[in-house]
Amino acid sequence: MAHQDSLAQIIREIVAPQATDVDRSGAFPAKAVEALSDAGLLALTVPVEHGGAGGGMRDAADVVRQLSTACGSTAMVVMMHYSAVAALVATGRADVLGEIAAGRHLTTLAFSEAGSRSHFWAPVGTATADGTDVRLDARKSWVTSASHVDSYVWSSRPLDEPGPMSLWLVRADTPGLTVGPEFDGLGLRGNDSRPVTADGVRVPRTALLGGDGTGLDLALSAVLPWFLLLNASASVGLMRAVTDEATAHLGRTRLQHLDRSLAQQPEARATLARMRIETDRTGALVDATLTALEQGSASAQLLVLEVKAAADGAAAEVADLAMTVCGGAAFRRELGIERRFRDSRAARVMAPTTPALLDFVGRALCGLPLLDGPA
Numbered sequence: 001m002a003h004q005d006s007l008a009q010i011i012r013e014i015v016a017p018q019a020t021d022v023d024r025s026g027a028f029p030a031k032a033v034e035a036l037s038d039a040g041l042l043a044l045t046v047p048v049e050h051g052g053a054g055g056g057m058r059d060a061a062d063v064v065r066q067l068s069t070a071c072g073s074t075a076m077v078v079m080m081h082y083s084a085v086a087a088l089v090a091t092g093r094a095d096v097l098g099e100i101a102a103g104r105h106l107t108t109l110a111f112s113e114a115g116s117r118s119h120f121w122a123p124v125g126t127a128t129a130d131g132t133d134v135r136l137d138a139r140k141s142w143v144t145s146a147s148h149v150d151s152y153v154w155s156s157r158p159l160d161e162p163g164p165m166s167l168w169l170v171r172a173d174t175p176g177l178t179v180g181p182e183f184d185g186l187g188l189r190g191n192d193s194r195p196v197t198a199d200g201v202r203v204p205r206t207a208l209l210g211g212d213g214t215g216l217d218l219a220l221s222a223v224l225p226w227f228l229l230l231n232a233s234a235s236v237g238l239m240r241a242v243t244d245e246a247t248a249h250l251g252r253t254r255l256q257h258l259d260r261s262l263a264q265q266p267e268a269r270a271t272l273a274r275m276r277i278e279t280d281r282t283g284a285l286v287d288a289t290l291t292a293l294e295q296g297s298a299s300a301q302l303l304v305l306e307v308k309a310a311a312d313g314a315a316a317e318v319a320d321l322a323m324t325v326c327g328g329a330a331f332r333r334e335l336g337i338e339r340r341f342r343d344s345r346a347a348r349v350m351a352p353t354t355p356a357l358l359d360f361v362g363r364a365l366c367g368l369p370l371l372d373g374p375a
Contacts, residue, residue: 068237118356135202155168155215176199179196
């Protein structure tokens with residue numbers, strides 16, 4: 001597709017060269033995000049009628065996977081943007097979609113809260129009527145790109161109607177929003193994931209995305225498939241990168257006393273084989289899930305629930321193997337493996353976490369609802 005040349009150039013000239021510094025300093029990859037926006041890649045999934053490229057989930061998954069081979073933080077920023085765009089597309093927000101298409105808008109999800117932690121489906125933040133406006137109060141715990149976005153897709157308890165959740169479009173410059181301290185984490189260190197607090201934030205009623213009280217349905221049907229597939233795609237990109245780096249290291253590193261490369265050791269080759277098999281198997285699952293969604297297959301829902309859990313575990317396993325097979329050299333930052341090892345730990349604790357997804361899969365197999373209803 002047309003975007004591939006631009007993406008490859010941005011990765012080659014900006015994303016890959018700055019990846020180490022982004023990780024070491026925890027700096028937001030602003031230059032890369034700006035280049036992606038200028039190239040129309042942040043508008044890739046915006047419908048054509050709103051000025052975007054009209055791409056689908058497979059296109060977005062390919063972008064995230066390629067970015068992740070170079071920089072996990074950049075991939076995370078774009079992944080969360082595409083996931084939020086899915087909510088905006090589903091609710092026909094032409095105003096914001098036009099801004100994204102014009103290269104003037106970065107968005108993200110603001111779901112996880114301090115009060116309910118990774119249980120994104122149970123917000124404790126409130127929405128209350130305030131004259132002709134709505135007042136939002138919440139303590140969001142993890143918001144990717146928190147201090148760099150133009151808007152948040154924001155969850156709360158419903159305003160008036162029954163239901164577990166409502167969703168809102170909240171502009172980042174709205175008075176009453178406070179972004180917490182800089183992120184200083186183990187991995188994905190440049191994704192600017194911070195707490196965001198809403199203290200008496202006033203938004204117009206037109207900020208409501210969908211119907212009041214229907215936010216969970218919107219999150220599960222329109223947002224969650226994008227988030228899970230793109231997260232899994234990022235894991236595949238990481239796995240490919242760490243496997244390639246380990247292969248290259250074994251090929252260029254020699255045991256002088258044996259006059260052999262590390263690649264000539266059968267144990268090392270067996271480990272590389274395990275890494276490549278797991279990478280290819282996970283990539284095949286992502287592809288199968290995308291195909292099932294595109295074809296409207298009966299298996300699509302189950303595969304969507306499986307794919308992130310499978311990819312999260314596989315990425316951690318492959319990164320572990322890379323650290324082992326490359327030995328002490330893998331602990332040096334210049335090899336790039338320890339960065340991917342740290343990045344690989346993040347996906348399992350992103351809501352929905354791996355334990356939550358395993359429960360969802362088990363519930364689906366048993367014919368049970370994914371979430372328990374009110375007691």
